[in-house]
Amino acid sequence: MSFAPGPFPTWLLPFVQIFSLAFLAFYVFRAATVRKAALYGFIFGLANFALGFYWLYISMHEYGGMAAWLAGAAVLLLAAVEAVFIVLAATVARWISARHLQVNCSFGWQLLIAAVWASCWTLAEWLRGTLFTGFPWLNVGYAHVEGVLASWAPLLGVYGLVWFASFASAAIALLACAKDTTNDARAAVGVGCAIVVGLLGIALGHIDWSKAQGDPIIVRLVQGNVPQSEKFDPELMQQGLATYMRLAALPPKEADASPDLIVLPETVVPLFQDRVAPQVWQQWLDIARERDARILMGAPLFDRRDGQERYTNSAISFDATTPLAALIAGIPDMRYDKQHLVPFGEFVPTGFRWFVESMHIPLGDFDRGRVRQALFPIKGQMISPNICYEDVFGEEIIQSVRDSEVWGPGATLLVNMSNLGWFGDSWALRQHLQISRMRSLETARPMIRATNTGMTAAIDAKGNIRGVLSPMTKGVLDVEVQGTTGLTPYVRWGNAPVLAWTFLVLVLGLLMRRREPAAQMAPANL
The missing domain is CATH 3.60.110.10 (Carbon-nitrogen hydrolase)
Structure with missing residues (x-):
């Protein structure tokens, strides 16, 4: 519900997105096992995409003439496929951070856990927008067309906004997971960093890039x-x-x-x-x-x-x-x-001719043009x-x-x-x-x-x-x-800086996973 105004006003959408993702991050961080974290990710993703893509049912059933049960099943199947990327993000983030989520870790570890979550989510969104011709609709960055993160778009593009928004969500979730005063203070550092990013975004809004x-x-x-x-x-x-x-x-x-x-x-x-x-x-x-x-x-x-x-x-x-x-x-x-043609609407993926023929959509099989044209x-x-x-x-x-x-x-x-x-x-x-x-x-x-x-x-x-x-x-x-x-910097460099940073953080996260936590604490409410 954060990707377009209605029922929420536009100014509220960034907050809806960040706190919704913080809700998932909270449960993933507290999951007893990686398998449980994957389950939470799948439920969240299935609900997110099934609701966000409900309008595909209209095209397939009302205008395409497809049977209602088949159109509904197709929407759910697409939602399930898209949810796999959320499962990937939740599973990898939980697996990398597992040994450090249950200890009274330092400021640095708190920030790295949030950064790992942000990097996993960003990589998952990038893969979702790239593999099999890509379908990046409902990318979490689009919730931030307005708000304090919007001015980062000319520098880092929509995937940069994904990283910052996901980091803020993880920081809020870690603060909610904190179990004592010391950990509260340390977890709050991540929230403070997210606020600083937002303030910098306000300053960037005064730059004219063209x-x-x-x-x-x-x-x-x-x-x-x-x-x-x-x-x-x-x-x-x-x-x-x-x-x-x-x-x-x-x-x-x-x-x-x-x-x-x-x-x-x-x-x-x-x-x-x-x-x-x-x-x-x-x-x-x-x-x-x-x-x-x-x-x-x-x-x-x-x-x-x-x-x-x-x-x-x-x-x-x-x-x-x-x-x-x-x-x-x-x-x-x-x-x-x-x-960039639409699968099923403008070209037929291999093996799905039967599915396309079950709809009565004209002009459904085109040739591609060049990426750069006159x-x-x-x-x-x-x-x-x-x-x-x-x-x-x-x-x-x-x-x-x-x-x-x-x-x-x-x-x-x-x-x-x-x-x-x-x-x-x-x-x-x-x-x-x-x-x-x-x-x-x-x-x-x-x-x-x-x-x-x-x-x-x-x-x-x-x-x-x-x-x-x-x-x-x-x-x-x-x-x-x-x-x-x-x-703009994004036009010059594209997604390369964000992807490079994402991979660097994940490498640091893998090194973190191999280190023994500094002080063990008995896990609670797992």
Whole structure:
């Protein structure tokens, strides 16, 4: 419940996350055996992910047509698989720290135990976000988009926030486990260190990691709220397209605030481009001419390269001067092909064809694009599109922010184009907005989001929301956006510093485990 506002307000989410994880750490530290610690980790993880991912049931059952029992079982199975990583963190932390949890240990040992817990958790989160293409949704760092730890994101990224938050949780748990006055004082040192990190975070918030690039541009973000049940229905498809055309063509609210760029969501054109009637593409060109703006939209593309057929989930950009034949052929002025595909939704993992075929989800097997591709130069800005949950992977987003010898300068503005209509009015929409805010914090780049049902929003280079449309509504958000340049430490170095520190702490923890505790105490309440 700490990964998106509702029912808790945003300012409370960091505290909910830290104290929830402290609850688990307390029981793991007091577990009589490593096996019991593993059990606690599994129960915690299963509950966390089953609740946090409940919206997957909506996509599989309500829109995918999967039987209710199979959709529910799939959510529980995914939660169980994800919980294995929590089991790993809890088990390793308990095993390394076991001999020193039951003694009146020094300040240093107390800090090292908390650091071992933080390192185990960080490594588990990194593995969860990397193995089998990765699924880092509900990474504990996303609870800290606001709060005292948020300003550490430009330095260490989301996994740095994971480490600090996990350390604070372990410090609180060790304080709760303390059994006498001396141990209370020593355990409190860890809590004090966590407070110092938070205070440093407040100071870091005053640092500007980027500077303005060029002139601001006015962007129109379009949210059509086309129900997922209608989006791919052949009889209603044209109605959905007409909705987006009408919204895109709306006159500006002020005469001098005409949009330079109109951004529409992922797969706003729900057919491969060569199956769309030429007059439909001509209508889009007419809108670009009427508004004197460049259009950026999501569309599935089909083309042939080197004699091979390719199907991609893409973002394309064009203006009134783009030839109609180029749009029909799938070779517009600017094109980005999604490179991090969603398992089961956009590609079929080996052995799971039967599972995918039990759902009726169109456009479910795409080819991957390159990790780094040509950016979109628009009105003096270098725009980097990403599609759907690609922005969950910060280590991939930073590739487009760095300069490239092949592809040229890095991005000054990030654009996310999503269709979360599969998940109804659920936590998924607000969770995804928090994730996009983290990417802005890490890169010091504004992020604009155009979605079908929500959350369509404009985020500045410090992760603040400058404008947002209510979910499940039709509308446009016209907003002035200032692109930025300059590289944060995280963009330069990625996850390497955090991972190196994590492994160093675990090595120290292993050495600690081999040392005899200084003073034995009879274990209590084990």
